[in-house]
Amino acid sequence: MSTFYRIAYRLDFHPWEDAAGHPPFVEKIAELLDHEENGREPPYGRALDVGTGSGIWAVELAKRGWQVTGIDIVDGALRRARDRVQTAGVDVRLVHGDVAELHAVGVEPGFRLVLDTGTFHGLDSAQRHAMGREISAVAADDATVLLLAWTPQRRGPLPRGVSYGEIETAFPDWDVTDVGPTHFEAPKPVELLMNPNERWYRLRRE
Structure with missing residues (x-):
């Protein structure tokens, strides 16, 4: 998948960024973040945005009061x-590295929130287990993981998706809760081709 994304960004092709302009999607992710922030005051703590891409949600987290x-x-x-971080005028640390090897790029423990808006579901089985292990190592004891994933289906070079059970297998020490659809509506040709059926999952340590 990394090769696909490298080519896509080189060609200035990144339709997944359209979710930031889709009100139902934005409202759903805001609802999930509100839940994590409820009863607390900013700064909320450290947040890790895995597969941050162009930093859309990293910037949003920083604006809300997370240390990202x-x-x-x-x-x-x-x-x-x-460029996005500079334009927004927020403080976000950006790291070049593999989400399955967080320790190798100096990502230190203590994150209260981990956000994945579409990385895990594109990895192979070994990479998923490695990502689960690495996130478990850097997440605080009271951490939450918010993970967006497509349901499983063959999609050629695109993410094949992941099942609830596969998430549980990669995160054996976490309780996994399906918290509903993302409400993102892709353009009809894309929807028919990929049938992503995107869902959000909340993970909390057992």
Whole structure:
């Protein structure tokens, strides 16, 4: 998948960014974040945006009062993210690295929130287990993981998706809750081709 994203950003092709302009999607992710922030005052703590891409949600987290680190393996995506962070005037640490090898790029423990808006579901089985292990190592004891995933289906070079059970397998020490659809509506040709059926999952340590 990393090769696909490298080519996509080189060609300036990144339709997944359209979700930021889709009110139902934005309202759903805001609802999930509101839940994590309820009863607390900013700063809320450290947040890790895995597969941050162009930094859309890393910037949003920073605006809300989180201390944010965004990680991605695609140079083109990180260049867009740096521009976005600078334009927004927020403080976000951007790291070039593999989400399955967080320790190798100096991502230290203590994150109260981990956000994944579409990375895990595109990995192979070994990478998923590695990502689950790495996130478990850097997440605080009271951390929450918010994970967006497509349901499983063959989609050629695009993410094949992941089942509830596969998420549980990769995160054996976490309780996984399906918290509903993302409400993102892709353009009809894209919807028919990919049938993503996007869902949000909330993970909390057992």
